[in-house]
Amino acid sequence: MRHWHVSFLSFCCFFMFLCFFLFLLTPYDEISATRTSSFDLINKTCKTCSDRSVVFNFTFCLSSLQEIPVSHMTNLQGLAIVAMELALQDTTRTLSVVKGLLRNETSGRPLACLRDCDMLYSDGVVTLVDSVGALLEGRYGDAGARVTAVMEGTETCEEGFRDVDEVSPLTERNYSVFQSCDIALCIMNLLNSDALSF
Numbered sequence: 001m002r003h004w005h006v007s008f009l010s011f012c013c014f015f016m017f018l019c020f021f022l023f024l025l026t027p028y029d030e031i032s033a034t035r036t037s038s039f040d041l042i043n044k045t046c047k048t049c050s051d052r053s054v055v056f057n058f059t060f061c062l063s064s065l066q067e068i069p070v071s072h073m074t075n076l077q078g079l080a081i082v083a084m085e086l087a088l089q090d091t092t093r094t095l096s097v098v099k100g101l102l103r104n105e106t107s108g109r110p111l112a113c114l115r116d117c118d119m120l121y122s123d124g125v126v127t128l129v130d131s132v133g134a135l136l137e138g139r140y141g142d143a144g145a146r147v148t149a150v151m152e153g154t155e156t157c158e159e160g161f162r163d164v165d166e167v168s169p170l171t172e173r174n175y176s177v178f179q180s181c182d183i184a185l186c187i188m189n190l191l192n193s194d195a196l197s198f
């Protein structure tokens with residue numbers, strides 16, 4: 001199990017590296033705001049997304065996308081990949097928090113809920129890797145549907161604790177994964193619809 005976990009993580013690292021490379025090799029797209037600096041693109045994207053949804057956190061969007069240097073030289077397609085990397089990172093981190101709680105016998109957390117969350121977030125990591133594949137092939141609708149499934153998974157994890165009247169130890173993680181996924185999802189929707197006018 002441990003071995004599997006480690007090799008899976010190195011697979012993820014390799015995969016992200018590969019994505020980064022593919023991204024560098026992607027010809028600069030006419031659609032992109034060629035003359036727009038990356039800051040303006042990030043600002044505009046986060047603004048557009050938060051105008052479209054009440055749940056969307058503009059500040060979270062701005063600070064997470066700016067954190068990554070790659071996004072300083074990107075277009076909307078590139079930004080989608082950056083957002084997916086962030087979502088994948090967040091989900092992987094959450095999975096290790098869940099595994100840590102499962103290992104701690106004295107944490108007093110309901111085991112059944114934690115096992116469900118373990119499964120949901122493990123599936124989430126795999127689903128996001130698949131979503132990156134779909135994204136790289138330009139299948140934005142498909143990629144978006146997978147991201148939505150991951151967001152539903154975070155909800156299901158939280159509901160598990162609520163159903164047994166326990167305080168979830170993962171609420172903050174849920175928020176972060178949910179928001180990261182929402183950024184990626186919104187960018188994919190933009191790519192799928194009105195990217196030309198963006």
Ligand SMILES: *[C@@H]1O[C@H](CO)[C@@H](O)[C@H](O)[C@H]1NC(C)=O
Nearest residue numbers: 039040042043044045047048
């Ligand atoms: C971000 O963009 C909005 C318009 O979309 C603009 O009003 C605002 O000043 C910009 N923020 C910064 C910090 O440039």
Ligand SMILES: *[C@@H]1O[C@H](CO)[C@@H](O)[C@H](O)[C@H]1NC(C)=O
Nearest residue numbers: 056057058059060061063175
């Ligand atoms: C939005 O995200 C920021 C930065 O992560 C956080 O400080 C803030 O509390 C969030 N806003 C809400 C309404 O949760």
Ligand SMILES: *[C@@H]1O[C@H](CO)[C@@H](O)[C@H](O)[C@H]1NC(C)=O
Nearest residue numbers: 100101104105106107108109
């Ligand atoms: C296990 O959980 C308990 C209770 O929440 C906590 O005090 C302790 O620090 C945890 N131990 C580890 C190794 O995380």
Ligand SMILES: *[C@@H]1O[C@H](CO)[C@@H](O)[C@H](O)[C@H]1NC(C)=O
Nearest residue numbers: 055155158159174175178179
């Ligand atoms: C999970 O986080 C998102 C934050 O965007 C929030 O909308 C949702 O209500 C949270 N779910 C639960 C069950 O707390």
